[in-house]
Amino acid sequence: MRLNDAALSALPASIRRPSYDRRSVTAGIVHLGIGAFHRAHQAVYTDDILRHDPGWGIVGASLRSAGTRDALGPQDGLYTLAVRSGEGEALRVVGSIGQVLVAPEDPQALLARMSEPRVRIVSLTVTEKGYCHDPATGELNEDHPDIVRDLANPSAPASAPGFIVEALRRRREAGIAPFTVLTCDNLPSNGRVAKKVIDRFAHLRDPDLGAYVEAEALCPSTMVDRIVPATTESDRAEIAAATGLSDAWPVVTEPFTQWVIEDRFAVGRPTWDEAGAEFVADVxxxxxxxxxxxxxxxxxxxxxxxxxxxxxxxxxxxxxxxxxxxxxxxxxxxxxxxxxxxxxxxxxxxxxxxxxxxxxxxxxxxxxxxxxxxxxxxxxxxxxxxxxxxxxxxxxxxxxxxxxxxxxxxxxxxxxxxxxxxxxxxxxxxxxxxxxxxxxxxxxxxxxxxxxxxxxxxxxxxxxxxxxxxxxxxxxxxxxxxxxxxxx
Missing domain, CATH: 1.10.1040.10 (N-(1-d-carboxylethyl)-l-norvaline Dehydrogenase; domain 2)
Known part of the structure; x- marks a missing residue:
């Protein structure tokens, strides 16, 4: 049997599963780069707070391939998290991701989601290369192929900066407050890097839009810490044997997890601190x-x-x-x-x-x-x-x-x-x-x-x-x- 909402009742009692009614959850976060790290880290903190804070469900988006969507779609967004150490393994099913979009297939669907008033955070784990920047300086690489393409065709972007700026433009045009851009990648001063990149991209698109983004878009910095190896076929087989359910893309991680977040948000934030995150003035x-x-x-x-x-x-x-x-x-x-x-x-x-x-x-x-x-x-x-x-x-x-x-x-x-x-x-x-x-x-x-x-x-x-x-x-x-x- 495939893991999905209907199959949750078949799980062994020892396996933790969502403690909230998933039907009551609404999407407050769009996450760009729905890979293994996000699903072992930020999505788990979010899963822990949805029972009393249900307005922060996650819409995930893949900017490159359909693999995650194809794996999680038939599973209603559910997946198994295996926490492993020398003391053994603890399994739980995470339910905070309600939908996964594939940007290259339908960029307009992703932009529509990012433009919804109830979406108040756009978060990212797109790896260092996803910022289309010069790693030595932190500046936008204006010659990057994705940036060149997005500047020529801004209404159907391909890059993370392109999607963020176009969604902010549409929100401004509709009179909707800008979302907070929350980067969770391993970059020093990652919020400042993201801010520099999107500000410059917006200015290159249009000076008036650039002035708006520069003045209004908030990009708090974060520090994320959890070791997440790539999932193997052996992992899938072992997790299926333990749960009695087939999971196309489980995630394996360690017990340790840490998330430190600069407390600077435009239109509210989840109560991640109740799940162990730390909100600080300086990350x-x-x-x-x-x-x-x-x-x-x-x-x-x-x-x-x-x-x-x-x-x-x-x-x-x-x-x-x-x-x-x-x-x-x-x-x-x-x-x-x-x-x-x-x-x-x-x-x-x-x-x-x-x-x-x-x-x-x-x-x-x-x-x-x-x-x-x-x-x-x-x-x-x-x-x-x-x-x-x-x-x-x-x-x-x-x-x-x-x-x-x-x-x-x-x-x-x-x-x-x-x-x-x-x-x-x-x-x-x-x-x-x-x-x-x-x-x-x-x-x-x-x-x-x-x-x-x-x-x-x-x-x-x-x-x-x-x-x-x-x-x-x-x-x-x-x-x-x-x-x-x-x-x-």
Missing amino acids: EPYEHMKLRLLNGSHSLMAYLGYLAGFETIAETIADPGFARLVGGFMDEEVTPTLAVPPGADVTAYKRALLERFGNLALKHRTWQIAMDGSQKLPQRLLATVRDRLKAGAPIDRLALGVAAWMRYVTGVDEAGHEIDVRDPMAARLREITRSVGPDADRLAPALLRVREVFGSDLPADPHFTGPVTAALKRLYADGAKRAVEASL
Whole structure:
């Protein structure tokens, strides 16, 4: 039997399911980028508050493919969340998503939903590349193909900025207050990035519209934290066996979850704090801790671990050399750059991270984390690099992480096998790496000239280029595992 509203009564009593009448829920949120992370994080917080706050149901939207809609449509938007740890597994069915739209199939349907007066929040998990921005500067990439297309055809957009600005225009024309734009992606000052991008896009469309969006659209920043590996066929089979129901797209995650939100909303907000979210005046200290410690460590392990032959993060951190590398990276290179939030225990946070990385129940693949590195490196590693260089401090482990990315994007691993490099700049990176070959003295400067990643400052600083080139030489000469051991 397929999971859906009618089948909820067939679930074992031990499995949690929506505690509210789903028929009473109305949509107050449109979420762009209805992927696994959103369904393991924001949709769960929302599910927890709908019993007493039913005006905040979610309409999800895929900006690219129909996969999520095709999976969840026959299930009435329901899906199973599996929370796994060394202590076992807890299952629940989440019901906060009432509808999933596919933007390329019918952009007008999505714009109509975003223009409804009762929709007061448009949230996003579109990954770094979905903002169509320059990761090194945070500015809108005006040459991005989706931006060029949307400026030429603004009433039928394809990009997240295009949809947001067109919906805001329609609301203004109809006399409806603007929604709050709530980004939940791993970007430093993500609200400010989103604001900068949509303001510029609106100004490019029309100066009068730009002035309106700049004055009226609110984009609070957030920090989100939960590890969510890609769902596998094995996950589907195990969850079906436990629930007795077929679920086309369950989600697997860890017990830990955190959501810190800047308390700045245009027309009301859900009571997410009652489900454990934190509303604060300034998110930046929290996001720096998370981006630099968790995400930075993840990227360090993803590239080096993949090259060393480790399939998952848990396997990588179980290696004593990698455990010491990550511990030293967090303690000696990242922590000195942090402004720790009031009341936060950074030592306990780092200890918890190491335990989370080692969760064998989560098969979080190094290859998955390695995706989109050209978009991730500026936030996860290079921001820390800049702070370290400004302080005149060493960057040995950071440089090794950057060099590992360079080695990874050549598309050939240490055994000579092809790497499936998934990155919006993959074609350009491939062209660069093939033109110079596997020579660190040529490869490092060639990749450092990719301004969208490294900006103009880092390639001109020998305190950065020297350690990165030296680390890349070690990776070619000794391999990732020995390079990690030699770095201790």
